Amino acid sequence: MSRSADQAIGLDLTAAVVALVEGHPAILTVGGAEPQAEPALPSGPFAPLEHRTLELGLRGFVEAQTGFRLGYIEQLYTFGDRGRHATGLSSAPHVLSIGYVGLTRAVEEGVPERDAAPRTAWSWQGWYRYFPWEDWRSGRPPVLDERLLPGLQAWLARDARDEPPGRALSRRERVSLAFGASAMDASLNGAQRDDTPWDEERVLERYELLYEAGLVVEAVRDGRDAAATPADGLGRPMALDHRRILATAIARLRGKMKYRPVVFEVMPATFTLTDLQLAVEAIAGRRLHKQNFRRLVDRAGLVEQTGATTLATGGRPAALYRFRRDVVAERPAAGLRLGQPVVR
Amino acid sequence: MSRSADQAIGLDLTAAVVALVEGHPAILTVGGAEPQAEPALPSGPFAPLEHRTLELGLRGFVEAQTGFRLGYIEQLYTFGDRGRHATGLSSAPHVLSIGYVGLTRAVEEGVPERDAAPRTAWSWQGWYRYFPWEDWRSGRPPVLDERLLPGLQAWLARDARDEPPGRALSRRERVSLAFGASAMDASLNGAQRDDTPWDEERVLERYELLYEAGLVVEAVRDGRDAAATPADGLGRPMALDHRRILATAIARLRGKMKYRPVVFEVMPATFTLTDLQLAVEAIAGRRLHKQNFRRLVDRAGLVEQTGATTLATGGRPAALYRFRRDVVAERPAAGLRLGQPVVR
DNA sequence: TCAAAAGTGTTATCCTTACACCCATGT
DNA sequence: ACATGGGTGTAAGGATAACACTTTTGA
Numbered sequence A, B: 001m002s003r004s005a006d007q008a009i010g011l012d013l014t015a016a017v018v019a020l021v022e023g024h025p026a027i028l029t030v031g032g033a034e035p036q037a038e039p040a041l042p043s044g045p046f047a048p049l050e051h052r053t054l055e056l057g058l059r060g061f062v063e064a065q066t067g068f069r070l071g072y073i074e075q076l077y078t079f080g081d082r083g084r085h086a087t088g089l090s091s092a093p094h095v096l097s098i099g100y101v102g103l104t105r106a107v108e109e110g111v112p113e114r115d116a117a118p119r120t121a122w123s124w125q126g127w128y129r130y131f132p133w134e135d136w137r138s139g140r141p142p143v144l145d146e147r148l149l150p151g152l153q154a155w156l157a158r159d160a161r162d163e164p165p166g167r168a169l170s171r172r173e174r175v176s177l178a179f180g181a182s183a184m185d186a187s188l189n190g191a192q193r194d195d196t197p198w199d200e201e202r203v204l205e206r207y208e209l210l211y212e213a214g215l216v217v218e219a220v221r222d223g224r225d226a227a228a229t230p231a232d233g234l235g236r237p238m239a240l241d242h243r244r245i246l247a248t249a250i251a252r253l254r255g256k257m258k259y260r261p262v263v264f265e266v267m268p269a270t271f272t273l274t275d276l277q278l279a280v281e282a283i284a285g286r287r288l289h290k291q292n293f294r295r296l297v298d299r300a301g302l303v304e305q306t307g308a309t310t311l312a313t314g315g316r317p318a319a320l321y322r323f324r325r326d327v328v329a330e331r332p333a334a335g336l337r338l339g340q341p342v343v344r
Numbered sequence C: 001t002c003a004a005a006a007g008t009g010t011t012a013t014c015c016t017t018a019c020a021c022c023c024a025t026g027t
Numbered sequence D: 001a002c003a004t005g006g007g008t009g010t011a012a013g014g015a016t017a018a019c020a021c022t023t024t025t026g027a
Helices: A054-066 A142-159 A172-180 A203-212 A217-221 A241-255 A274-284 A290-299 B056-064 B141-156 B171-179 B202-211 B217-221 B241-258 B273-284 B290-299
Strands: A009-021 A023-032 A043-047 A074-077 A093-105 A122-126 A301-312 A318-323 B011-019 B024-030 B044-045 B073-079 B093-103 B122-126 B303-310 B318-323
Touching: A009 A054, A009 A122, A009 A241, A009 B011, A023 A054, A023 A241, A043 A054, A043 B093, A054 A074, A054 A093, A074 A241, A074 B073, A093 A241, A093 B273, A122 A274, A142 A172, A142 A203, A203 A217, A274 A290, B011 B056, B011 B122, B011 B241, B024 B056, B024 B273, B044 B056, B044 B303, B056 B073, B056 B093, B073 B241, B093 B241, B141 B171, B141 B202, B202 B217, B202 B241, B241 B273, B241 B303, B273 B290, B273 B303, B273 B318
Parallel strands: A009 A093, B011 B093
Antiparallel strands: A009 A023, A009 A043, A023 A122, A074 A093, A301 A318, B011 B024, B011 B044, B024 B122, B073 B093, B303 B318
């Protein structure tokens, strides 16, 4: 029960800051400007004497490195696997990272949220550059069938023997769950009744499997078996374990959106219903049914009309809406329970 | 971007280990045997050179301190607020804690899961001793109206002035959300349309409010304003911030149960449907509708009959069931989506 | 025969999904 | 006039919530 600081521990606070840039979900990255450098998320070492709380420390790093002041933030997970995100020297101080998601508006109209000047090169990067297989907005992503699933199949075949039997799910089952039953195609293993569909929330499970299979560059960099790793890997790499944190952030947002009104954190003060739908689709990574979406939003009492309209969209003028802050107090779970209407 | 271990950081791994003991949800505690000592959760300092991963470190602590070998575990949150759970000396090393939930069977029939002898005094404690207001199985808990809500009301009245206005929810709204609209009784603030019901998942929000209001002993111990703290406080205290970790664990379990088959981790190999219902009710803290529960479990394909029956329940013999492990592979979200049928 | 608990059947209601159609603007 | 996107109505299917009722044991 008594504690002693046996061994030095380093703790990084890392933020996946999300905004919408030209209709696409984007994250704030630092570095990566030089040809070979990998982009990173805003991050820094937690210093208990300077930072009153973890959250304040995080906000400080983001503001210092990019000038953005965060609104909504949420802790995701504390990652601590050795071997990953390691320096190679086993005597080096062990570094854990606490990952956060933050939401912000890329550009606030009028009042700029960015006060301080950024002290580092930063930029917005579309998050689907790091996870091309997660964007189903214009149909099933080609990478899936062209490279990703074949790679996974090869991995399963290659490593079938050294798999310990036990209560845990087999690799084959995990792949099927994460990527949908179609991933396993002809080789359905028996009692597969209702073929598992693609679940947009399983972003992290998918990334982890690709990592284990050696199909992302980070796996090779961390010194894992790289038997079949393509030279370029799938999706862009990020520094350290930041892509894993981003995967966790996307998964969390996609889930949370359905029962809490978090989308509005990335929306401007007023917007059309189509704008809102596009934002939700951008985050969820799939298309939604227009009419049902509108009724959904309406019934949930999430928005109210401002009275104004805009012609900016072309066609019939669209009514402008604003977020109704009261919903949070009125309804316990005010979100957009999307259902599965993939319209395509 | 370069890191340096500026200041010493201590990291505690802490586990809320849950099992069912005589039909009640219980957690594994250590210490607290002596009259004045507060019970604690199994816990210990993370030592990167000894523990390959955070999870392995945690499992080690639990096994060393209680002899229990954990099955399912899940990371909850990393707590790092200074002022709480602090030593008072500002130069003492800052200690963060990573909280986990674990599930286990209190007594495994036949094969004992407990191999090693416990090196510390440990015991199972019903979790509702720490959160009496969370148990609605035999109706609305009396503490709520007798002590808890009056205490909160007093706090709201007392601190109404020094509340900063802003986008965040007001204290009054937070109380209403966490404890249901009935908490605010006559003083409904206007647009309160559908009166917020009690949401069994908001365990942490409720505990945090009680802490802020100085109504739990820990708040006084941590040096917060104790203007109206009753001598004994509400519910039993735990060491450090362990009760907060337990609150997080309960909240997570109550939520997770609805979309993942985690209940079965605390069930014996075979059980009757009533056993299962009682287990779910014990965790959720409320009664469920019998007939609908059975159909729910059936439709979800979560269990299958063993063929055997038992007379142990009294009355007509009950069929024995076992968990169908296949569901996990078959259905993406195999859980008990409870709905709100509070019967009583 | 009665109490106790297991187990089955049925109905009203709401929500989800899908489809068809109308409206207001610019070109 | 027509293309474009905004906006509304309604019907079919399924899930939920609530009800009443039958079955099998032990005392």
